[in-house]
Amino acid sequence: MPKLSVNGRPVEVPAGAMVSAAVALSGESRFRRSVTGEPRAPLCGMGICFECRVTIDGRQHAKSCQIPCEEGMEVRTDA
Amino acid sequence: MPDVAVIGAGPAGLAAAARAIDSGASVAMVDDNPRPGGQIWRASAYPKPWLREKVEVISGARVFAAPEPSVLALETFHGERRLEYKHLILATGARERFLPFPGWTLPNVMGAGGLQALVKSGLPIKDKRVAVAGSGPLLLAVAKHLRDHGARILLIAEQTSSPALLGFGVGLIAKPAKAIQAIGLRAGLLGVPYLTGCWPISAQGSEKLQSVTFRRGTRTFTKTCDYLACGFGLVPNLELASLFACNMSATGVAVDEYQQSSTPGVYCAGEITGIGGLDLALAEGEIAGFAAAGKPEAARRLFATRDSHRKFADALESAFAPRAELRSLASETTFVCRCEDVTLGHVRQCSNWREAKLHTRCGMGPCQGRVCGPAVEFILGWKPESVRPPVFAARIGSLTGTEKRR
Amino acid sequence: MRTSYDVAIAGGGIVGASCAAECAAAGLSVFVAEPNVIGGGATAAGMGHLVVMDDSPAQIALTNYSRNLWIDLAPQLPADVEYLKAGTVWVAADAEEMAEVERKRAVYESIGVRAEVLDARALAEAEPNLRRGLAGALRVPDDAVVYPPCAARYLLDCARKRGAEIHVGMAARELARGVMKLSDGSKIAAGIAINASGAWAPELTPGIEVRKRKGHLVITDRYPGWVRHQLVELGYLKSAHSISTDSVAFNVQPRKTGQLLIGSSRQYGAEHASIDAYMLTRMLDRALEYMPGLAGISAIRSWTGFRAATPDKLPLIGPCDADPRLYLATGHEGLGITTSLATGKLVADQILRRATAIPFEPYLPDRKHEEHSHA
Numbered sequence: 001m002p003k004l005s006v007n008g009r010p011v012e013v014p015a016g017a018m019v020s021a022a023v024a025l026s027g028e029s030r031f032r033r034s035v036t037g038e039p040r041a042p043l044c045g046m047g048i049c050f051e052c053r054v055t056i057d058g059r060q061h062a063k064s065c066q067i068p069c070e071e072g073m074e075v076r077t078d079a
Numbered sequence: 080m081p082d083v084a085v086i087g088a089g090p091a092g093l094a095a096a097a098r099a100i101d102s103g104a105s106v107a108m109v110d111d112n113p114r115p116g117g118q119i120w121r122a123s124a125y126p127k128p129w130l131r132e133k134v135e136v137i138s139g140a141r142v143f144a145a146p147e148p149s150v151l152a153l154e155t156f157h158g159e160r161r162l163e164y165k166h167l168i169l170a171t172g173a174r175e176r177f178l179p180f181p182g183w184t185l186p187n188v189m190g191a192g193g194l195q196a197l198v199k200s201g202l203p204i205k206d207k208r209v210a211v212a213g214s215g216p217l218l219l220a221v222a223k224h225l226r227d228h229g230a231r232i233l234l235i236a237e238q239t240s241s242p243a244l245l246g247f248g249v250g251l252i253a254k255p256a257k258a259i260q261a262i263g264l265r266a267g268l269l270g271v272p273y274l275t276g277c278w279p280i281s282a283q284g285s286e287k288l289q290s291v292t293f294r295r296g297t298r299t300f301t302k303t304c305d306y307l308a309c310g311f312g313l314v315p316n317l318e319l320a321s322l323f324a325c326n327m328s329a330t331g332v333a334v335d336e337y338q339q340s341s342t343p344g345v346y347c348a349g350e351i352t353g354i355g356g357l358d359l360a361l362a363e364g365e366i367a368g369f370a371a372a373g374k375p376e377a378a379r380r381l382f383a384t385r386d387s388h389r390k391f392a393d394a395l396e397s398a399f400a401p402r403a404e405l406r407s408l409a410s411e412t413t414f415v416c417r418c419e420d421v422t423l424g425h426v427r428q429c430s431n432w433r434e435a436k437l438h439t440r441c442g443m444g445p446c447q448g449r450v451c452g453p454a455v456e457f458i459l460g461w462k463p464e465s466v467r468p469p470v471f472a473a474r475i476g477s478l479t480g481t482e483k484r485r
Numbered sequence: 486m487r488t489s490y491d492v493a494i495a496g497g498g499i500v501g502a503s504c505a506a507e508c509a510a511a512g513l514s515v516f517v518a519e520p521n522v523i524g525g526g527a528t529a530a531g532m533g534h535l536v537v538m539d540d541s542p543a544q545i546a547l548t549n550y551s552r553n554l555w556i557d558l559a560p561q562l563p564a565d566v567e568y569l570k571a572g573t574v575w576v577a578a579d580a581e582e583m584a585e586v587e588r589k590r591a592v593y594e595s596i597g598v599r600a601e602v603l604d605a606r607a608l609a610e611a612e613p614n615l616r617r618g619l620a621g622a623l624r625v626p627d628d629a630v631v632y633p634p635c636a637a638r639y640l641l642d643c644a645r646k647r648g649a650e651i652h653v654g655m656a657a658r659e660l661a662r663g664v665m666k667l668s669d670g671s672k673i674a675a676g677i678a679i680n681a682s683g684a685w686a687p688e689l690t691p692g693i694e695v696r697k698r699k700g701h702l703v704i705t706d707r708y709p710g711w712v713r714h715q716l717v718e719l720g721y722l723k724s725a726h727s728i729s730t731d732s733v734a735f736n737v738q739p740r741k742t743g744q745l746l747i748g749s750s751r752q753y754g755a756e757h758a759s760i761d762a763y764m765l766t767r768m769l770d771r772a773l774e775y776m777p778g779l780a781g782i783s784a785i786r787s788w789t790g791f792r793a794a795t796p797d798k799l800p801l802i803g804p805c806d807a808d809p810r811l812y813l814a815t816g817h818e819g820l821g822i823t824t825s826l827a828t829g830k831l832v833a834d835q836i837l838r839r840a841t842a843i844p845f846e847p848y849l850p851d852r853k854h855e856e857h858s859h860a
Contacts, residue, residue, distance in 0.1 A: 017201025018113070024202050029186045029287040035420040035742075039286050041186030043417070043450070045196030046118040047111055047141075048174050050418060050445045050472075061445070061472075061706050061783050065200060066139065067156055068113050146762045430653075434522045437529050437634040438565075445706050445785045467760055467787055472706060475747075476780030479769045 418444020530790020
């Protein structure tokens with residue numbers, strides 16, 4: 001059960017979970033802000049729509065729906 | 080170097096790999112998901128141990144370019160690599176068709192397959208109120224899966240009207256296995272209203288979804304819910320096939336009876352030859368696997384099965400086709416391009432896709448038109464433009480590759 | 486559609502649009518034929534960099550004049566033109582290039598263009614993502630960046646407001662002696678006909694010395710603040726100079742959207758619009774040499790375009806000796822966006838026999854070709 005942090009909050013996820021699940025489990029419903037500032041969250045669940053992008057360990061534009069959680073990851077949503 | 084590279088580890092790709100292995104070929108598979116099985120149908124039809132032992136499976140990898148003949152360029156979360164091969168089987172599957180309506184960009188409005196995928200990725204859904212909407216048998220499969228994970232399914236809104244479905248049902252009688260499957264799905268969803276001729280017209284909420292308004296005939300009604308799982312059918316992922324200059328048919332990549340495309344050495348199987356569902360994908364995959372591995376006689380033995388599944392699939396696609404009213408769901412101020420926040424009203428001022436891209440930036444975002452393209456095609460009738468590498472967003476370091484080529 | 490106009494223009498790119506706007510503003514009746522999409526040729530493919538380029542006295546004069554026109558126009562430009570006063574930073578990798586920096590600075594100073602020398606530390610502060618070890622740079626703060634297709638559309642809108650007719654989906658098939666023949670078979674008479682069809686200009690006016698010079702570009706996802714100025718290596722001039730070999734140069738632009746636009750490459754004799762993988766790789770490798778951090782940046786699209794190149798690297802602006810009613814407004818190579826506004830002025834001025842703000846002779850289509858040396 002990997003432990004990681006989302007916006008500074010510790011989250012524990014089931015083994016094999018994607019980062020998108022970690023963000024949802026942390027209570028955050030907004031993954032990013034659109035170009036005009038709307039809140040956005042995953043749409044397609046399969047790496048096509050780019051709405052699930054978050055910053056993982058400093059790397060921007062990471063598609064959380066297809067990236068498995070790893071122990072110690074630092075995830076930041078677009079605040 | 081593998082004899083056969085299979086792109087996509089969904090049902091068609093797995094079937095192709097299995098048959099190619101059976102035929103004595105060496106096989107490598109590339110799949111963008113962390114685990115094989117597919118995006119939409121997520122079949123576990125094939126036992127996995129043979130996969131790990133006999134096939135080089137490159138998971139979490141996207142093909143973004145074909146820089147040289149018989150070479151693919153792939154990117155993973157951590158790096159990039161090249162893959163050389165002799166024969167290629169593209170089984171890149173399908174994605175959902177999203178049609179815009181007011182409120183569709185709210186968090187927790189997702190695709191039907193989208194919400195299913197996210198739940199499989201660990202999204203907790205227990206006790207959440209979910210409305211399922213859109214078009215196609217996928218809605219039933221998704222509703223059942225979500226319910227099995229503890230979701231409260233409020234309704235399934237199927238845009239297709241009852242008469243159209245009845246017509247389709249008559250076709251089902253010719254396919255008893257399918258009928259039983261359908262009945263089984265329905266039985267598993269006892270108590271969930273299945274409303275035909277019904278579709279969402281708006282979603283409400285401020286920071287996230289709170290409720291959805293549906294239309295059915297002359298009535299509208301609103302349901303409070305936590306998630307809307309909404310997808311209006313499937314569209315094939317043709318970008319890689321386009322990169323290989325494969326000719327297209329009305330439904331997808333044009334292939335001969337051995338699943339060979341117009342580009343020598345490139346085979347295509349599954350949804351990319353035309354949306355057709357699981358059984359057809361398996362049959363096409365097997366034929367492609369045999370053919371690519373040089374066993375045409377084994378491939379031929381499956382032609383009749385495939386052709387029968389194809390007929391059924393065509394009837395299905397036709398029955399569930401999105402209806403004309405769905406073209407008017409989006410208002411002039413509804414975003415049709417989510418990457419660049421471009422409204423339908425702005426796009427409509429242009430006369431073709433290229434003009435819309437250049438002047439409104441619709442389709443110029445990272446999804447490269449995969450979400451807005453099918454919507455614009457459905458609403459305005461514009462066909463998308465040709466495809467250039469990278470066919471998926473890729474890091475610049477991946478584009479240049481670790482070995483510099485001159 | 487009428488049967489005759491004062492001015493008929495072939496090409497709805499930014500140069501044709503500028504000519505239309507200036508002629509219409511002067512009260513002339515204007516007809517524009519654009520076969521495909523407004524601003525859909527090199528206008529769409531290029532970088533939209535507004536820059537004073539000092540390759541030759543005539544080039545400095547034209548780019549400086551035109552850049553000032555852009556600066557004056559900027560407050561009126563709509564938001565989708567994305568005018569961004571990013572400035573240019575000419576990057577020097579070594580002492581030899583720093584000497585070039587000093588030379589450039591003096592040239593700019595002599596014509597009243599603000600420019601400041603940045604030493605290595607100042608450069609690192611101005612652009613933290615450039616690699617360490619560069620010698621310094623020249624910063625030209627009043628250079629800017631625009632999104633050209635929308636600029637072309639804006640200029641055509643201005644023309645339209647003054648009565649110009651813009652016909653999209655119509656191509657000029659012939660253009661000579663005061664007549665424009667169109668793709669639908671119709672003909673219009675024009676006091677003056679203008680060939681502003683860029684890389685395709687020789688098809689309409691055979692024999693003019695305009696050749697296609699292919700370029701590649703890559704655009705990234707949004708990384709606001711990653712690059713602040715348009716960054717160009719001083720070797721860019723070597724690349725633009727070469728008239729026969731394929732070349733690449735480091736050239737990165739920040740867009741108002743936060744996306745990075747990465748160029749540049751030049752090829753002669755390449756007729757296909759498809760991506761040349763080896764050129765793209767060379768171009769990106771060059772960019773990585775200056776900004777190694779680009780390796781982790783997500784590229785979302787690549788494309789190519791055809792610049793219209795002339796032997797002496799100056800555009801063709803003005804009447805043809807053999808047919809004084811035929812004007813050319815083409816051959817702008819990599820400076821079409823910058824010099825579009827000045828081109829429109831020079832064309833309108835010559836048609837109306839008004840005094841021009843700068844000498845127009847160096848750009849006349851039938852000028853004598855001089856061997857070009859970097860002063």
